[in-house]
Amino acid sequence: MYERIKGFRDFYPTEMQARRQVFDEVESTVRGYGFREIGTPAMEDAQLYIDKSGEEIVDELYSFEDKGGRHVALTPELTPTVARMVVAKQQELSKPIKWFSTRPFWRYEEPQQGRFREFYQTNVDIFGSAEPSADAEILAVAADMLRNLGLDAEDFEFRVSHRDILGGLLEAFEGEIATQQAIRAVDKSAKIETAEYHDLLVDAGLSYEQAREFDDLLDVDEDELDELIEFAGTDRIDEAVTNLRNVLAAAEDFGVREYCDLSLETARGLDYYTGVVFECFDSTGEVSRAVFGGGRYDDLIESFGGQPTPAVGFAPGDATLSLLLQRAGVWPEEELSTDYYVLQVGDTRPVAARIARELREAGNVVETDVADRSFGAQMNYADSVNAETVVIVGERDLENDEVTLKDMESGDQVQAPVSEFPGEHDRPTIEEFE
Amino acid sequence: MYERIKGFRDFYPTEMQARRQVFDEVESTVRGYGFREIGTPAMEDAQLYIDKSGEEIVDELYSFEDKGGRHVALTPELTPTVARMVVAKQQELSKPIKWFSTRPFWRYEEPQQGRFREFYQTNVDIFGSAEPSADAEILAVAADMLRNLGLDAEDFEFRVSHRDILGGLLEAFEGEIATQQAIRAVDKSAKIETAEYHDLLVDAGLSYEQAREFDDLLDVDEDELDELIEFAGTDRIDEAVTNLRNVLAAAEDFGVREYCDLSLETARGLDYYTGVVFECFDSTGEVSRAVFGGGRYDDLIESFGGQPTPAVGFAPGDATLSLLLQRAGVWPEEELSTDYYVLQVGDTRPVAARIARELREAGNVVETDVADRSFGAQMNYADSVNAETVVIVGERDLENDEVTLKDMESGDQVQAPVSEFPGEHDRPTIEEFE
Known part of the structure; x- marks a missing residue:
C-alpha cells in the first residue's frame, strides 16, 4: 500500500545483525586509537554546503525551506558539520581533537550497485596536527579496521596521492589554469576515456599538449618523484613531495606501509x-569503485571562521564496504542468535517468567511465549530464532519440581530441578544437569 | 559563522560518552528479551503520516518535495515505518515479530526542556500477539531497562490505561460523540484546566453534564473497575476491563506489577x-512531562493493507529519559577514558608505534603522539583524556632497552624492559614491573 522511497533501504533483523557486527568492529577499531564518539544533527543550514562542498554535492542536496522559513539541507557529508563544531568550541577542546561517528547521510543521486540515496558512514577525523604522523595514523586506523574485519594485503590497497603535488604541477604550466577544475578532471580520469579526460583538462585552461604532459607526469613511480620537483622547480612541489615521503615513512612505522601505493591519478x-x-580499492578489481577515501583538509576550519587548524580524516561507507567484505567472503553470517527459549506448557507462566528473568540477569538473550501458543508452535519459533537451548516448563514436570532442558543442536534432553535452575549457572547447558 | 539549526543538538565527546552508555544499557536490556535490531529510512512518503498519525504530528512534519517530485517527510515517529515493513514481508517473518531500533526523529515543535526538533528514540515492538502477556512483556522490558539504568520503584511509575475502556464509556453516553477527539481531550487533561478540558469534551459531542460524569468515571481505583462495567453495561467494556486485569496479572508474573498504577486519565x-x-512518569514529579509511553495498536497493520496483526510497543526518548536519570542522580559521568598514552621523547616513533599497536591488539584504548609535541604538552594531553597509564618511550631509556611506565593516579613510575612490554600482559600496570 505504501512504498519505500527509491534509494532508501529497510534492514530486517538477519541482515541488520551482520551490519551491526561490521559497525561494531569498525567502531571498536577507531575507539582503540582514542577517537571519541560525537553526535551530530541530520540537518544544517543549506548555505554550509553551497559555500563549502563541491558543486557535485550541491546538485545532490536534499534541501528545502522549513516551517520557519530556513533554507535547510539534510547532511550529505559530515565534514562541514564537524568543522562547525570544532570552531564553536575551539578554545576548550584539547588538541589534537580525534572524533568519530557512524550515521546516515543523504544525497539525491541515481541509485546503483554500492550507491544509495541514504547511506551510512563512519567519519574519523584528527584536528590540530599538520604532522605526517597524523596522516599516517588515519591510514593505520583505516587498514586496522579492514584487517579486523578479516581482510589482508591481498584484498585491498590504498592509492595515495597529494593535492599539493597536483596543484604544484598545474601551477608550473604556462597559462591561466583553474586548479580545482583540473583536479576534478583528474578525479574523474579513471572513469572516462583519455580523450574526454584531456578535454576536461583543456576546459580547465591547459593546452592539449600540456594536458598530455600533465597526464604523463602523474604516471610516476615512487622513486621518480624527484622528476616532478625538477619539472616544476618550485618550493611548493619540493615540500609536497617531502611531505608525501614523510607520511609514507610514518605509515611504515605504524605497520601499514604495505597497503599504500603511490597513485597521483x-x-x-x-x-x-x-x-x-587516498582511496581504498579492492585489489582484485571486482568492486570497481573506490571503497572509501580520505585525506587532509588544512584550510577548512579557518574558512569556517576558526583559527587555522590542520585536519585529516577518512570515512568508510556501508554500501561499498559491504561489497568488499562480501567479495572477500568475510561478510558476517546473516542469522539470528538466541541463548534460551523458555517454553510454557499449560499454566506455568510464573515459573517460566522467573527462569527467563534469571537467565536474562546473567546476560543471556532469552525469549519466552507471549502469544499463548502450542508446544509445537513454540518449538518452531525457538528453531526459527536459532535458540541454543529450550527450557520446557510443563505442568507435569513441575509436579515433580523439574524442568526439561533441550539442546537444539543435538536434540538431547535432560531434567533439571526447578529450584536449582538456573541457580548458580550463568549459562547452563544440558551437560551440567546430566 | 554558521549556526546550528534551532532545536537540533551537537553532542561533544564527554556528553556523548554518557549518552552512549545509556543507549547501550537500553539496547542490551531489550536484546536480552530477544528483540532484534532493524534499520529504517529517515524519510517516507508524507502520505503515510497524513493517513496514519494524529493531526498533531502532521502539523509538525518536516515535509517537502524532493528533486523527483515526491512529497516526502522526515520520519516523526517509527510506528508507520515498522508497520510498512511488517506488511512487506508478512509471510516470511516468524511470529511474534520482536523488533527494536535506536535512531533520530524530527518534528517541527517549539523546543523546550526535554523537547527538541531532532530527538532520539528506541522503539520496541511486538507484532503478532494479542495476548495480555505481550502487553506485560512490554511493561517488563521497559521496567527492566529503567532498573538496569539504576532506577527503582521510588523513582518511576507506569500509569496504565485502556483505550477500549475510554472508548466504551464514551460510546455508552447518548448523542453523537467523536471518540478520537474526546480521547485526545483526555490526553490533554493533565496539562490544562478542568473547565478547558470539559470544553474540549463538549466540542467532541458530550454535554457538560456528560463531560463531568465521564471525568468522574475515569477517576476509579482498580477495585472499582466493576462500576464502569455496570455503568456501560456492554460487552466491550466488560472485555476491556478483563483484558486490563489480565495484563496486570501477567505483569505480576513478570515481576513488574509494583511499577504499574491504574490511571484512566x-x-x-x-x-x-x-x-x-501506558506512560512512564517520574515518581517525584520533578520531571513534569511523561518520560515515555507505549501501548497496543491492533488495527494499524491491517490499515496498511496487511493481514490483521495485533501489535504492542513502547519508545523511550533520549531527552526526557536523561531528565529522569539526572533527577535520580544516575546519569553516567561525562568524562573520557583512556587506557594508555604512549609518549614519545625524541625520535622513538617506531618503538612507540609497536607498543601502541600491541596494546590496542589486546583490546585497550591507546593514544600516541601524532602532533610532534613536547614532553609537557603530551603529558597535559594524556591528562586531559584521563589516561590511566603513560608509557614514556624516550631515547635515553631506549639506550638501556627500557621504557618508563607512569601511573597517572598515583604518579608512581617504574622502568620496564622494552622487549617485554607489553609482552604477555593484556593490560599491564606499573605493579607488574616493580
Missing part, C-alpha cells in the same frame, strides 16, 4: 582537500 | 492505539 572529488589524499 | 495522543496504553 587519485584526486578525491571534494574541493576542500589540501595535502595527502 | 492517561490516553496517549496518537490515534492508532487500541487497547492497553
